[in-house]
Amino acid sequence: MDIMRNLPATNSTKSVSITLTDRLFDTLQKAIVEGEIPSGSKISEPELARQHSVSRGSLREAIGRLEARKLVERKPNLGARVVTLSYEQLIEIYQVREALEGMAARLAAQNMSETEIEELQALLEKHGHEIEEQHGQAYFQKQGDLDFHYRIVQGSKNQQLIGLLCNDLYHLLRMYRFQFGMRSKRSQQAYDEHHYLLNAIVSRDPEMAELLMRQHIRSSRRNVERMLLEN
């Protein structure tokens, strides 16, 4: 119902987390995504617990959830480490996104309400202006792009799909964007692709929507591949 309340940027699990473990989880997730806790580093439970003034028990529950989101890896009796990012894993994520968001676009073309579509059109138009003004200030790739995709996923109305993309994959992807410094000069092209896709949704053409979304993500992936191979 209140899709608008779920801000894409501030995607904390609850708007205001009640339990200590919840807040701790949000804090740690942010710290990991933004690289404050370096990727690949070991996590010492006693130390982290002291730093955040919580008991080890609560910390452990938080770490458990981070593990479920694949932000940390745990081995019995050996402790937890923040995941190490790799080129290969990033490609894998794009492949999964292509499949899932393609389906999301298909369903969105069927299930989005007229008002949702209008809002999405307004959002896209706003992006267009920002690109003109700021001349592709990397804002687009980083936040605007996620915004747009987020809405389409929500528009699919498929809770399973929404959960997988917005909980499991979204944060991993953001982590890569943060730490691999992925800004692109592809703003204009991405914007155009979003436009084509939106047209397909307006026309209620599921087949075309899926096709265009998959092409869009593939082309975004190729962009990342090129960028990373330059290093």
Added chain:
Amino acid sequence: MDIMRNLPATNSTKSVSITLTDRLFDTLQKAIVEGEIPSGSKISEPELARQHSVSRGSLREAIGRLEARKLVERKPNLGARVVTLSYEQLIEIYQVREALEGMAARLAAQNMSETEIEELQALLEKHGHEIEEQHGQAYFQKQGDLDFHYRIVQGSKNQQLIGLLCNDLYHLLRMYRFQFGMRSKRSQQAYDEHHYLLNAIVSRDPEMAELLMRQHIRSSRRNVERMLLEN
């Protein structure tokens, strides 16, 4: 590497779980999937802890993981309940499967080794014999079908994809099969479809493999839809 060690039927997280929480998690997951703990029922931590002779702390960690797999739902201060199954959710799961396994088939056509393909052929042939002998004894839909799909997912070599399908979705799906009593007389048709799909993989035709997998899952979904609408 040791794909063969990961038996589809006995999909415990580790071959032998070391920690108490791990074993408890496996036990509870099995109990929930097979309906021993009824779907929709409330979970009392003290009671369950006593039943399994564990402390509440360990139990809570196990429940946390079950929540991550969407087998239980938790609300702060109100406790946890086993998920309630619904027709709508089942459809959603099939849509996600169509997307993910379609991609898996595509990747499997590219990445499966020759020996893996041969093993898969042997497996399928065995299924064929079983169908002839037992005259579609519901065995196929329930285990053989999962077996086949499991191998293809593994064959994609995409760890993200494997994780999502074999950890997050697989168990939910098994739960539906158990509790909705989903046996079908579609064994022969499913077997045929598996055959076509395998041919595409043998020919290393990713496009065709994805197409056939998606058709296969769609038709399986329609079968379920028909079956449930009879009630």
Added chain:
DNA sequence: CCTGACAAAAGTGTCGACACTTTGAGGATT
């Protein structure tokens, strides 16, 4: 100098107890 045994230190796994929240039964008021 290197290697391997052994003990101390640090870290993880598990537990029982306490504090706070919700539930529910019983009684007082209208």
Added chain:
DNA sequence: AATCCTCAAAGTGTCGACACTTTTGTCAGG
């Protein structure tokens, strides 16, 4: 009889302590 209040009972959230495992650092023997 119905509604609201109160307070005990049950349940969840959080904590600190103990047991067991892994790591570290030291020393003896080669």
